[in-house]
Amino acid sequence: MTTEYGRYAEHYGPAREPAGQRGRERGHLLPAGLRAPFEGRSWREFAYVLTSLPISVVLFTYAVTMVALGAGLLVTFLGVPVLAAALAGCRGFGTLERARARGLLGLEVAEPEPLRPRGRGMFAWMGAVLKSGTSWRHLLYAVLQLPWSTFSFVVAVNFWVYGWALLTYPLWFWVFPMYGGQGGLQLYGDAQHSVYLDNPFEIAVTAAVGLLFTLATPWIVRALTTVDRLMVHGLLGPSKLASRVVELESGRGVVVDTAAADLRRIERDLHDGAQARLVNLAMDLGLAKEKLREDPQEAARMVDEAHGEVKTALQELRDLARGIHPAVLTDRGLDAALSSVASRCTVPVRVEVDLAERPAPAIEGIAYFTVSELLQNVSKHSGARGASVEVWRAGDRLMVQVVDDGAGGADAAKGSGLAGLAGRLDAVDGILVVDSPAGGPTRVTAELPWRGTVG
Structure with a gap:
């Protein structure tokens, strides 16, 4: 079992998919490439592309019309409320787009930061709308969505229609000789020559080409919707600064x-x-x-x-x-302090600290108490015969790793110890990664920002 905590846990590898989903993937007899045209996900993504064009037309028309009207009226005071209304409307469309992306693409995008007017009344609200970077990012989305949705609509519809039409050609080619007076679908024709897909070999080749188009179309649509995911996430979600403020507020609460x-x-x-x-x-x-x-x-x-x-x-x-706060940590640093902690553990512990200089006292203290709590877990719950503690510096990060040869199966869901420890590390931009398969060994890695001592 691997458990990852912290905002930057993705640095340790891709997210692990749920066990149930892995089981469903193994249960399929057909590979993903063959079943993609029939999966619900492919049809939902195609539906997203189809609905994007009419929505983007309405959104683009509204945004350009209102912004142009507001810019033209800026010579009078009326231009300011018109521009504010234009941006507020784009934010409303953004709510619709986030819901559509969540329903059809499975994309979870947090709501952007709300407006915070400095005061009461209409003027304070208009000022907040016009000063909000979120409002202008919604307007940019309204402008960019139309050309992209037009392109993706044309590509997706052509591939989808031509693929299924060619694949099913053996079922409907008889329409031409019966009602059109010709041998089949005309591939080429001029004043002297005409080529029709009318014999069994040509019909089979047409169906094979249609099969290739049909199998490739879901992946093409998926690539197109990847751009939509990036646009929705980058332009309609919260800004990095706002997300960082929320993280700091959460971290402050944990502290x-x-x-x-x-x-x-x-x-x-x-x-x-x-x-x-x-x-x-x-x-x-x-x-x-x-x-x-x-x-x-x-x-x-x-x-x-x-x-x-x-x-x-x-x-x-x-x-x-x-x-x-142990005096030995202040006087002699992590090496001596961790050796003292290891000597009180109920199993033999090997300690190796490879640091050319000492980090800031706050980071040093967090590293000390992290190892102390992890070694307490080793003593109480692991059933290990031995453990090791390693501390080193990697760039601008302080790395701490505790390994034991116990029974494994450490799970933060069964207790608050690891979860609380992860919260403390997260409050200082740290990470806690727990790798504890059943049967062991258990490997817990803590990563802390390196903040050197001052002066």
Whole structure:
């Protein structure tokens, strides 16, 4: 099983298709090239091409007419609302086009960023429409869609019609001698010569050519609709800047939630651990003080027990501080810090850190806690006999990989550990890739941005 997290997971290879779909592909007796003319996907793509032409005519006419009218009226104030209405109408057509692409092409395109008028009233709305890059991209789509849809319509319809007509020619060639007074479909003719497709060999060749056209047409239409997919995704979807803002807002939410969870964990550990132990220690010392004159030996015994409690409380506080940010990481870097984590793992762990310099403290801390959590998973769930940790730099990325020889089958859907870890990495433009087939081994790779230490 391979699980990929992060915005850039596609860098690790193509997306894996659903298991059910893979099963359906294996269940077909005919190869894809032979069954393509009869598949629903091919007919839906052909329907998209057919409907694109009339829609693009209406959209182009509306956009050009309104923009030309608005530009002509700019000498008066009326040109501004007309231009705003033109762009708003193009955005409305964009909603229709996204729905059509989703229904016929299976293309999921997110809604673009909404208008954010600075103020209330019609003037604020018109200003927001005219300043929005999304509105102008919708207008560009309206202009480009007509010539492209015309070209794709002509190509698709000709290939489709000629392919099926030639393929079925043996079924309808009799129409010519019976009603046309000629031997068959005329291939060539002038004043002296005429060539008709009327004998069995020519009819068979015609059907064979039609078969080639019919088999090739779905792939030609698919290539044409690929351009439509790019246009819809690039011009009618959210801009890269807006998508990045959404990602940063989401990442900020993850960071805030993670920080709040860490604070609750620290508070719980202090309340249930060191704080409770110190309260008991204070009570024991109070009792020892009262017994000091009456029973010095008993008081000494109680003080000795309190001394042991102090050591335990100090160890708990050290462990808690190490969980917040270990001093060895600050003082000596990832190599020493990860070696310390590995020494506490229940299985032997080989640690190899190949870094010529240290990354930024924030990135270093995330890498440390990533390895700590992964090694905890190895200790608790993997049943491994050994594990390895490797850290290296690849260009402007810090790579961390943890491998164990356990039972495998790690799945983020079964628990929140890996999913939460992936969310933390994603908040800093990181990636988490989990490759854990049943039977093992499990390989978890974390990729973080390299941000060197300042100065």
